[in-house]
Amino acid sequence: MVSVGLLARVYPAGAVDRAVEACGRRERRSRVLPARLVLYFVLGLALFSPDPYLEVMRKTTFGLRQVGLLGTWREPSKPSISLARRRLGWEPLRELFARTVVPLAEPSDAWAFWRGLRLMAVDGTCVDIADTPANDEVFGRHGGRPKPGERPYKRAAFPQARVVGLVECGTHAIVDAEVTDYHTHETTAGRESARSMRPGMLVLADRGYPGVELWRGWATSGAELLMRLAGSRYSLVPDEVLADGSWLTTIYGHTDRRREHGIQVRAVRYQLEAAGEEYTLLTTLTDHEQYPGSELAALYTERWEIESTFKELKAQQIGAGQVLASKTPDGILQQIWGHLLVHYALRVHMLQAARANTENLDPDRLSFMTCLRAARRITMMPPADFFPSA
Incomplete structure (x- = not known):
């Protein structure tokens, strides 16, 4: 059965x-x-x-x-x-x-690793839930709670729950998740992902994530980090320029006005030929000989595996256009955790089928x-x- x-x-x-x-x-x-x-x-x-x-x-x-x-x-x-x-x-x-839940790939699975590091990614997504007063109160919705003095955004049709996941890129296994209300930013919820990060992992994240406190919390886990930088968030003044064109720099939190608690990272800047847009990545991998900047730039595209994972969960498993039907917040949380468990189980069986x-x-x-x-x-x-x- x-x-x-x-x-x-x-x-x-x-x-x-x-x-x-x-x-x-x-x-x-x-x-x-x-x-x-x-x-x-x-x-x-x-x-x-x-x-x-x-x-x-x-x-x-x-x-x-x-x-x-x-x-x-x-x-x-x-x-x-x-x-x-x-x-x-x-x-x-x-x-x-x-x-x-644990990462599923074995060290012999070359498609799940890069230079000996297990490829992981963190990102968030939102799930539509039943439009009831209780769900709206607990989870909220886009445009539902404007700040004082601001005009409200267009009100979304349904409340939403936010899910932030840590995914093994090679297997699409969701190995950690935090479920919050819509108004909790995914970088706030994403701090909890550190509990499942381990040495030997390389964690990829999009441009919303590289805040100093989040970086420090994730790096403390022993995992390596590779994140895209949003705009000119940090000045990135070079501490040392490396042979491959990347450089070491120190980033500071916005409250660290005396610049006493900075973190040294490596910056990699590159340009995509088709788009012509310039991108900057920050990483804990400071050895440019062991981890070349050109390879890191190419590797960053693996972050899209988490987008595919969320598509599996939402559009295929839950169903495109479907709304989680529970009328209470507890019921919604139960449904979401049920879906996360089932997705992982299916991914286990898919890996077994691939190995067979x-x-x-x-x-x-x-x-x-x-x-x-x-x-x-x-x-x-x-x-x-x-x-x-x-």
Whole structure:
């Protein structure tokens, strides 16, 4: 059965139970909808988006019924499912995500590394959510809260939740995420990505990110950084000009008026022939011989892999033009974490499929949409040790 079988291979029942237990959501008495089954049901909602509740429940329990694990269990009503979702909350899904997701590529996967560094990217995206007073109050929307004295922007049709992710470029695996309201800037939410950065990573980010405090927080993780600079944000006075034309410079925060707490970085400036526009990158990789500036300029295009990842999540998995249907903020958070978990599970299976190929394919050559359709279509039996409750 797809929605339990495929997902339970990435998120085994024991891992689900531990996440539920850690959040204090394990039931104290026997229920028709135990926490374990409800969590898998939420994953089913994401996998079969935008199918309605009862249809997803039938798909989620089909395999269990086929092997006799449900016994005399009767399909619950829609209100019962809604109540069970509220009991579970969103925290166990976030906990399961935090406990389970890791970068997937092996050091032998040359397509995921550059000069021994695992390529990662950070960026943010927004997800449309149901237009209810509660969602609007908690998450907000574009044009919804003008500053005092300013004319409001055109009001967006729906509230939005912001998701900032840390993605492994080679596999499109989202290995860290922060979910916030629309009005929290992605650089603020992005500070939390440092918890999943490690030595041996090279993190790419767009021009909105290279603030001194964010840079310092990410660099403390031991990861290397490569970010595009927005305009003339820093003067970039050379401390030392290097042989490849890049240079070492010191950047300061806007509150560091005495310039006492600067960070030395390397600046790489280049021009794209087609556009004629000049770009500047900042990096922690100060050795110009080991990390040539021309290669860094070419490498920066890998940042677009995170844009493709968000397209998979939003346009293909959630569905183009679809709005997350939960009427409450807790329900929205539950849905978002469910979608993040399902996307990761699909990416795990895509990598396994690529490795099973005799050519050890780069997963980029496989279609996410084809994988998603197959996961929705193929009926697989659940693992032999799977039961709907502990």
